[in-house]
Amino acid sequence: MTKIDILLGLQWGDEGKGKIVDALTPDYNAVARFQGGPNAGHTLEFNNQKYILHTIPSGIFHTDKLNIIGNGVVLDPSVFLEEVNTLRPVLPDIERNLVISSRAHLILPTHRLLDAAYEKVKGVMKIGSTLKGIGPAYTDKTARLGLRIGDILRDDFRDLYYSKKSDHFKILESLSFTIDEDFEQMETEWFDGIELLKRFRIENSEYLINGLSAKGSKILAEGAQGTMLDIDFGSYPFVTSSNTVSAGACSGMGIAPGLIGEVYGIFKAYCTRVGSGPFPTEQINTTGERLRMQGHEFGATTGRPRRCGWLDLPALKYSIMINGVTRLFMTKSDVMSGFETIRVCRKYRINGIETDQLPYDHSMEIEPVYTNYPGWSEDISKLKSYDELPENLKSYIGIIEKETGVPVAIVSVGPDRSETIYRD
Ligand code: GDP
Ligand code: IMO
Ligand code: MG
Numbered sequence: 001m002t003k004i005d006i007l008l009g010l011q012w013g014d015e016g017k018g019k020i021v022d023a024l025t026p027d028y029n030a031v032a033r034f035q036g037g038p039n040a041g042h043t044l045e046f047n048n049q050k051y052i053l054h055t056i057p058s059g060i061f062h063t064d065k066l067n068i069i070g071n072g073v074v075l076d077p078s079v080f081l082e083e084v085n086t087l088r089p090v091l092p093d094i095e096r097n098l099v100i101s102s103r104a105h106l107i108l109p110t111h112r113l114l115d116a117a118y119e120k121v122k123g124v125m126k127i128g129s130t131l132k133g134i135g136p137a138y139t140d141k142t143a144r145l146g147l148r149i150g151d152i153l154r155d156d157f158r159d160l161y162y163s164k165k166s167d168h169f170k171i172l173e174s175l176s177f178t179i180d181e182d183f184e185q186m187e188t189e190w191f192d193g194i195e196l197l198k199r200f201r202i203e204n205s206e207y208l209i210n211g212l213s214a215k216g217s218k219i220l221a222e223g224a225q226g227t228m229l230d231i232d233f234g235s236y237p238f239v240t241s242s243n244t245v246s247a248g249a250c251s252g253m254g255i256a257p258g259l260i261g262e263v264y265g266i267f268k269a270y271c272t273r274v275g276s277g278p279f280p281t282e283q284i285n286t287t288g289e290r291l292r293m294q295g296h297e298f299g300a301t302t303g304r305p306r307r308c309g310w311l312d313l314p315a316l317k318y319s320i321m322i323n324g325v326t327r328l329f330m331t332k333s334d335v336m337s338g339f340e341t342i343r344v345c346r347k348y349r350i351n352g353i354e355t356d357q358l359p360y361d362h363s364m365e366i367e368p369v370y371t372n373y374p375g376w377s378e379d380i381s382k383l384k385s386y387d388e389l390p391e392n393l394k395s396y397i398g399i400i401e402k403e404t405g406v407p408v409a410i411v412s413v414g415p416d417r418s419e420t421i422y423r424d
Contacts, residue, residue, distance in 0.1 A: 004253075005260075007221070010226060010325070015268050018053060019042075020420070032219060035225075035243060037079075040224035056084075056087070056094075069104055071102075071104050071206065071253065075197075077106065102202050113172055116177070127275060128274070205253070229244055230245050246324055268311075268330075270295075281309035282308070311345065314345065332412065341374065346370070376393050381414040
């Protein structure tokens, strides 16, 4: 069996997973998503074009490679329809290299309404969800009430759908949630999406994936969100509803732990977070504003401004531990150009005591303990080799490697596929 590599986010999402998966795809035979849904926004840039993917794996532009939506994903047919329509001009035969797991769960139009209703109920404790229906869809999955992709092929699918819709309407009513008149339109688009889905290969993708591996094919598993948004290990309750960590790749694709090869952990040279929840190194000041502007830090799915701050080493080390990261990929190093001083949080101070462990209760008052390092001023976006990088950037990378014990194998210096420096 050929091992399956995983690429996943080590922070709060938006680390640049889409860009790097696309850049690495030529080395693989297939790319598979294993969790999350259209809350993800993975941006790819090449040939002066920019694409944002939500459900479809980021290997899709390499038309000779297979892309698989695994069983751990929740799929919204409406979003899928829009995504395929947007890609159709450049990928006219997208049905040929995209396979969808029959076990992946469906996001219903009412799941989106429930998401909005629950956020409203939470008030100031709201999660800042993307409102794509992720939480309610995974809730139904776990409650054994969900509908799956394979169900769309059943003769009684519409009846099943209307029965779920009626149950959801009762919950919405109990939450005093008013259903907009555009619901019918949402439902029509959703059923159009269902019809489109029927044109794709719907399979028990666990057999496909294990079969490919047995034949010697190389598969790259693409994570969504980030470790700090993991349902178990993130800053609960300000998290998403799936396991974003490497273990999620086993359950989200149907592969044994022993089949996992490399675990590529991707992180930004600084930190961002979109939505609510604790963010110890957040800079609500001109530094944060500067990172946001230089890094164009606005959500790929919702357009919301991302909160920005310095690199958080305790959080990074935690993520590396939970995922078993074998190689680090650092993105957005170019965004840090021009800062005279760069700060790194090496420890937290909680109740006057220094620690490098993340607390169970993320609402605790965490004071980051920073070390300052000299920055670099050069524009690095056109550089092609590691040796050419400014000395201070190389020292910054050296500190991260020393602290984490994991090599930084890729340094990304711009959003384009080509703006990627491979170290080995
Ligand atoms: P993902 O969700 O992890 O795929 O990341 P997003 O696509 O949501 O956000 C990353 C953003 O940074 C996108 O706009 C990318 O085009 C961009 N990006 C990725 N890598 C780099 C990089 O090295 N430098 C710069 N300047 N932008 C990058
Ligand atoms: P990618 O794959 C960044 C955040 C939301 C919210 C919380 C829960 O592009 O990195 P949800 O919609 O899951 O109910 O939202 O998680 N969130 C993301 N933040 N990148 C993402 O995905 C995210 N997906 C969800 O902002 O705080
Ligand atoms: Mg994103």
